Amino acid sequence: RTPSDPMPPIARGDDKVLVAVRVRPLNDAERANGGGEAWSVASGADNTISVISHGGSRSAHGTGTKSEASESHHSYTFDRVFDASSDNRQVYEATTKRIVRDVVEGVNGAVFAYGQTSSGKTHTMQGSDD
Numbered sequence: 001r002t003p004s005d006p007m008p009p010i011a012r013g014d015d016k017v018l019v020a021v022r023v024r025p026l027n028d029a030e031r032a033n034g035g036g037e038a039w040s041v042a043s044g045a046d047n048t049i050s051v052i053s054h055g056g057s058r059s060a061h062g063t064g065t066k067s068e069a070s071e072s073h074h075s076y077t078f079d080r081v082f083d084a085s086s087d088n089r090q091v092y093e094a095t096t097k098r099i100v101r102d103v104v105e106g107v108n109g110a111v112f113a114y115g116q117t118s119s120g121k122t123h124t125m126q127g128s129d130d
Contacts, residue, residue, distance in 0.1 A: 018079045020095045021049055024120035025084035041083040042075070050075045088127050 023039045042048040053072045082091055099109040113121035 018095060020080040020082065020091070021078050022082040022086060022091055022120060022124055023049070023084045024123070027118075037084075041081050045081075047079060047081055048075055048077050049081045088124065091124060 023037075023041060026035050026037065038052050040050045040052065042050065051074045053074065080094055082094075096111050099111055103109045111125075113125050115121050
């Protein structure tokens with residue numbers, strides 16, 4: 001999707017917790033080491049992610065080749081999944097904007113990012129200086 005075609009916000013209901021997953025793109029070092037994506041977002045679905053498991057030890061985005069081990073796929077469903085092409089505006093609009101509005105109106109709310117080191121938490125929460 002593009003900034004001019006943002007994802008629709010998640011429907012507001014009685015849910016108290018929303019779980020969203022954001023897949024970050026490979027960084028330069030991972031690409032230089034021949035890394036491959038370890039995640040894929042189901043085409044046409046905004047809430048399912050597949051984890052591609054390779055045998056042996058691998059980083060979050062993987063650095064081995066397919067010939068090193070067999071692959072297995074496991075799919076997981078969340079309230080929303082953002083692929084590597086999603087930008088911060090899309091994530092904010094779909095997950096956080098309503099919480100910020102509620103807080104301004106006096107309703108308690110919290111947003112936090114959880115994940116492994118270098119998984120993109122700070123970038124997602126604060127953006128970049130660009």
